[in-house]
Amino acid sequence: MRTKIAGIGHYVPDNVITNDYLAQYMDTSDEWIQERTGIKERRYATKHKESTTSMGAEAARIAMKNAGIKAEDIDFIIFATLSPDYYFPGCGVLLQRELGITSSEAGALDIRNQCSGFVYGLSVADQFIKTGMYKNILLVGAEMHSMGLDFSDEGRSVTVIFGDGAGAVVLQPTEKEDQGVLTTCLHSDGTHAEELAMINPGSHGGYHLGTEKYGYPDPDTPGGVFITQKMVDDNLLAPNMTGQLVFKTAVVKFPEVINEALQKTGLSKADIDIFVPHQANLRISQFVQRTLGLPDEKVVNNIQKYGNTTAASIPIALSEAWHDGRIKDGDLVCLAAFGSGFTWGSALIRW
Numbered sequence: 001m002r003t004k005i006a007g008i009g010h011y012v013p014d015n016v017i018t019n020d021y022l023a024q025y026m027d028t029s030d031e032w033i034q035e036r037t038g039i040k041e042r043r044y045a046t047k048h049k050e051s052t053t054s055m056g057a058e059a060a061r062i063a064m065k066n067a068g069i070k071a072e073d074i075d076f077i078i079f080a081t082l083s084p085d086y087y088f089p090g091c092g093v094l095l096q097r098e099l100g101i102t103s104s105e106a107g108a109l110d111i112r113n114q115c116s117g118f119v120y121g122l123s124v125a126d127q128f129i130k131t132g133m134y135k136n137i138l139l140v141g142a143e144m145h146s147m148g149l150d151f152s153d154e155g156r157s158v159t160v161i162f163g164d165g166a167g168a169v170v171l172q173p174t175e176k177e178d179q180g181v182l183t184t185c186l187h188s189d190g191t192h193a194e195e196l197a198m199i200n201p202g203s204h205g206g207y208h209l210g211t212e213k214y215g216y217p218d219p220d221t222p223g224g225v226f227i228t229q230k231m232v233d234d235n236l237l238a239p240n241m242t243g244q245l246v247f248k249t250a251v252v253k254f255p256e257v258i259n260e261a262l263q264k265t266g267l268s269k270a271d272i273d274i275f276v277p278h279q280a281n282l283r284i285s286q287f288v289q290r291t292l293g294l295p296d297e298k299v300v301n302n303i304q305k306y307g308n309t310t311a312a313s314i315p316i317a318l319s320e321a322w323h324d325g326r327i328k329d330g331d332l333v334c335l336a337a338f339g340s341g342f343t344w345g346s347a348l349i350r351w
C-alpha cells in the first residue's frame, strides 16, 4: 500500500506587498531584494480577518473538494507552521474546529519543522497510511509571517524574504503499483539552531546562551519571564537569521538529500519530471537546479510572487503547478526542503 495525493489546494491573501512598499519602512530597495533573493512581491494576510488557521482552512477546503471528500471524512489532521495562531494549543485543533470536524474520532498533530514542515508532515502521514491506521489525512502547511516580522532597518535582511499563505493536500491509500509516495528522507542538525530562529518569547530562561543576551536580567525572579520588558525594549521579539550560513548550508543539503532519495528508489536525476523546491531564495533554487542539471521547464519557482512562505511554500508551489497542468499522472515529482533547525528533507512521488 502506498500514499497518494488525492486532492490539493492553496490559498494566498489578496494583499500584494511590493518591494517598494517595504522600502517605505526600512532601508532597502527593489533592486537589492530582487538581485539577492529573486523576490518581486509577497502577500500579507489581513489582520483581524485572517490567521494562519483561516488560510489553512481555505487551502484545505479546495484540497478536500478536489479529492471529492467532505470535512467529516478526514480522520487525521497534520498542521505544519512556525507562525501558529496561539503559542498553544496548535493550529491542528483550530483547523478542525474551523472546518466543522466535530467528531473526536479525528486526531490533530502539529509539526514544528519550519521550512521542512511539509516534507516532515508528508513522511508522517505516509507512515500512518502505509500501516493502515488512517484513510484520509489532511496535511496543511500555512504561515502568517507578517505578524511577527521586524519592519525596522534592523530586521530588513529577514523581513524582505517572508510572505503569508497556505497549501494543503488530502492523502489517501492507493493500491496501484507505481503511484504515490515512493520515499521520504528526513534529516536535522541542531548545531546551528539559533542561526535561523525566533528565540523569544520562550521558556529557555537564558539557558542556552546566557541571560543577558536574550532578555533575562534576573534569573532569580520567580515566573513571569516568558516575555520581559527587556525583550520589548531591545527588539528581541523578532526572527533572526545568519543569511550566508543558511545559504551555504542549504546549497549542500538540498542536492545531498535529493540524491539520497534517488539512490533509495533506484532512480536518477533524469527521471525527475517536476522538481518543487522549498521556495527559500531563488538563488538557492537556481543553484540546486544547476547541480541536478534540470531544465527550466522541470523546476517550479514562484518565490517571485509570494516570497518564502516556509511550511506553506512547497504545497503552494505544488498546487499551483498541478492546477496549471504542469504535473500529469505518472510524473515523478521531487520535493526538497531546507530550513531552520537546521532541518531538511526530500520526497519522491509518482503522481
Ligand code: COA
Pocket (backbone or CB within 6 Å): 027, 028, 029, 032, 033, 036, 037, 115, 156, 157, 158, 160, 161, 241, 242, 243, 244, 246, 247, 280, 281, 284, 308, 338, 339, 340
Ligand atoms: N536591503 C538592503 N540591504 C540589506 C538588506 C536589505 N533587505 N539586508 C541586508 N542588507 C545589507 C547588509 O546589512 C549588508 O550591508 P553591509 O555590507 O553594509 O554590512 C549587505 O546588505 C550584505 O549583507 P549580507 O547578509 O552579507 O548579504 P547576502 O548577500 O548574504 O544576502 C540574504 C542576504 C539574506 C539575501 C542571503 O544571505 C540569503 O538569501 N541567505 C539565505 C536565506 C534564506 O534562504 N533563508 C530562508 C531559509 S529557509
